[in-house]
Amino acid sequence: MARTTPTAPPKLGLRERKKIQTRQAIRRAAYRLFEEQGYDATPVDQIAEAADVSPSTVFRYFPTKEDIVLTDEYDPLIVEQLRARPLDEPPVTSLRHAIVGLIRQYAEDARGEMLIRLTLIRQVPALRGRMSEGLTQTGDMLGEVLAERSGRATDDLDVRVVVAAVLGALQEAVFHCFDRGRIEDMEKDIDYALEVLARGLTL
Incomplete structure (x- = not known):
């Protein structure tokens, strides 16, 4: 029997919620200082002091300063959404619904933070370099789930191409909105970009 999409985001335990709260406190402190x-x-060490944590705590959550800007809590949630999609659904369609569904749930809360992050990424070369490493990790995570769902190996070329294409389309859609000052249209543009992939890259 095909599985259906959940109507609510996955529930997190108390320990994970506390970790997220700490990460968010560090991010908020960092963004305020970056702006100032x-x-x-x-x-x-200034970020740690502003967030009322130790520098070692900052590095425990964010291995580099770049990671404060680039990492978020959404990858595991996308994985959960993806695992809940029907098994007979085309992989790009499953990824599209998982990603766009999550964006719809968190769009209002995340939009302001996303604008800050994208502005910094455009301004700071070190962030753009680190971003490619983060996308690789996200791709590995999504590739594992797609391989699991399709019965293929994680290094299967088809799996890697699908994941790379989806992440590339996602990145282009995000920066397309940002560069045109239309951050409020991000959900729509991401949905459209992934639809282009799902229908076969026709023009």
Whole structure:
């Protein structure tokens, strides 16, 4: 029997919620300092002090300063959404519904933070370099689920191509909105970009 999409985001345990709260506190402190004195002029120890945590705690949650800007809590939630899609659904369609569904749930809360993140990524070369590493990790995570659902190996070329195409389309849609000052249209543009992939890249 095909599985159906959940109507609510996965519930997190108390420990995971506390971790998310700590990460968010560190991010908020970092964004405030970045705005006041610039990214390069803000050391991690200042971020830790502003967030009322130790520098070691910052590094436990974010291995590098770049990761404060680039990482979020959404990858595991996308995986849960993806696993809940019908098994007979085409992989790009499953990824499209999983990603867009999650964006719809968190769009209002995440839009302001996304604008800050994208502005910093456009301004700071080190962030753009680190971003590619983060996308690789996200791709590995999604590839594992697609391989699991399709019965293929995780290094199967078809799996890798699908994941790379989806992440590339996602990135292009996000920056398309940002560069045109239309961050409020992000959900719509991401949905459209993934629809282009799902229908076979026709023009």
